[in-house]
Each structure stands twice: as structure tokens, then as C-alpha cells.
Amino acid sequence: VLDAFRRGYSLIFDQIDRHLPALVDALYAWESELGLQVRANAFLTPRASAGFHRHYDTHDVIVVQVHGRKTWDVCNSPLPLPHEEQQPQSSRGARDAELIARIEMAPGDLLYLPRGFVHAASADDTDSLHISVSIRNLALRDVCHVAMRELFEAYPLWRKGVIPGRACPKSLQALLWSLPDDVDLSAALGQIRALFISNRRKPENLLRRLQADAEITTDTRLRIKNA
Secondary structure (H helix, E strand, O other): OHHHHHOOOOEEEOOHHHOOHHHHHHHHHHHHHHOOOEEEEEEEEOOOOEOOOOEOOOOEEEEEEEEOOEEEEEEOOOOOOOOHHHHHHHHHHHOOOOEEEEEEEOOOOEEEEOOOOOEEEEEOOOOEEEEEEEEOOOOHHHHHHHHHHHHHHHOHHHHOOOOOOOOOHHHHHHHHHOOOOOOOHHHHHHHHHHHHHHHOOOHHHHHHHHHHOOOOOOOOOOOOOOO
16 A cells, blocks of 8 residues: 555545544534535545546535645536536546636645536645545435336326337327326425435444454455546
């Protein structure tokens, strides 16, 4: 690991909030306030090196600079509000993105990166450590998907089979327009909220798991992740 770091590779600590009690409590408080999933990764980049090429994320990011300095190039968003399925387009869209800000981050600085905005970062004359806090967005389409799924499951008509090569698009469109008007978005939001609450990680459970985690040994498997 140290040899790779000396050769310019960044070290990425995925979901570091699982292992630091202070982060566990902070992110749990954020989740309680926002009602959205919040996670944190740490990036340790050697001096005069970069971790990733230009790209955008499909979630909001708050960057917290912890040690050293890092310069961030922030560009416009070639694809407004991208969804998770559109992450593979990130590298292609990043090439033509227009630079809108170059920001030097020092310890204690915070930077907000809205989803879809292309960015890249490089360490300056010192090794650099920052924590990247990701806020997983809930898109309107996700809410509508839950509401429509409930509606479709309530009517046997929508469980009928269809042959793609023989189906009539106009007939299908007519069926869509015949849907009832009582799509209950409030119920869908309630279901999503209940699922979020039941699935979210509890701080005490994380700390209990941390205490039980095995230490890194010579048998622990590591791999280099390409940027």
C-alpha cells in the first residue's frame, strides 16, 4: 500500500464513517435532519498527484479538507441532475465541460458539489487528506415509480402478458391514459420514508460491529482501483 502511495496512487477509504465514532454520530444527525442516506469516504492523495480524472457524481457531495492542500477544478454540468443509471456517461460528458471555478482547499475548508457538476482534484505541494460526504438524492421519478407500482399491482389488467413485436403502441398509450387519477404520492412518500428509517444504520450497531471487526493481517486482500 505504501509503495503504491509513493508511486502517486491515492488511498481510498470507503465508508469510513463505519469506523470513526465522531463521523458515525455526525452523519446519523445529518440523515435525521435530511431524511436521506448520507455516507463518507476518505481520500489520501500524495503530493503533486490526482485521485480521479474529471467526472461528475450522481449525488450531492460535501468535501471536507482535513490535512494538506488540494486544488479543485469545478466545471458546469453537461447533464442536468443525472440519475445513478447515467453515471457511465460521466467521463464522456466531462471532456467538454467548461471550467467555472478553481478552488484551493486548506484544512477546515468545506466545498459543496451539486450532483452533475464535473470536478477533479489534485494535491499541491503536500500530501492531502479530505473526506467526501455523499448525500443520496431522492428523485421525483423514484417517488412516482413507487406510487405507480402500487397502482399497477392493484389492477389485474396491468399484469397481462405482452409480446413486444406484436404490441400496438397506440393501444398501450390508450391504457395509460385510462389510469385512475388517484395516484397517491403521499402514501408513496410515506413508504419511502418508512423504508429509509428501517434500513438506516444505527450508530450503536456500527460501533458494536467495529469492535468485532478483525484486524488487517498479511492475509487481508487489497487491490488497486483504476481511476
